[in-house]
Amino acid sequence: MKYIVITGHKSNYPNPIEFHIGDKVTIGEMDTEFEGWIRTTTSNGNVGWAPIQYIDFDVSSAVGTANQDYSARELDTVVGERVILICELNEWCLVRNQDGLVGWVPAQTLATV
Structure with a gap:
């Protein structure tokens, strides 16, 4: 997603x-x-x-x-960046960014496209 x-x-x-x-x-x-x-x-x-x-x-x-x-690697993100959800757990999302980097971000910082 x-x-x-x-x-x-x-x-x-x-x-x-x-x-x-x-x-x-x-x-x-x-x-x-x-x-x-x-x-x-x-x-x-x-x-x-x-x-x-x-x-x-x-x-x-x-x-x-x-x-x-x-x-526990967290991913640094910026507003407008697009990421792909790998999994969501306990109000955090494991995501992959467009550069292929993977890390956790708070679910509240994301919205579906």
Whole structure:
């Protein structure tokens, strides 16, 4: 599905977390702004937000196991830019821009074309 950027987005995370199926991660607090995102620390000590759906864990443990590959890379966008939706999850969209770059942007910054 094609979208147009109606509000530009600039990433605040120059070193996004990344994990792969089976990786162990440490989990922290839930995001209070975007429901469904959890503070996650990867095995290399990098900290960032990940979709709770991508991590299997017991609420009594601070350690989880990734059930999907994931990169928290956000895409910088400008108003009027066109992107293609890959998936939407927890009020964020994973998109590909016209240069082939892939990253997450807040769903509220996009409108269908």
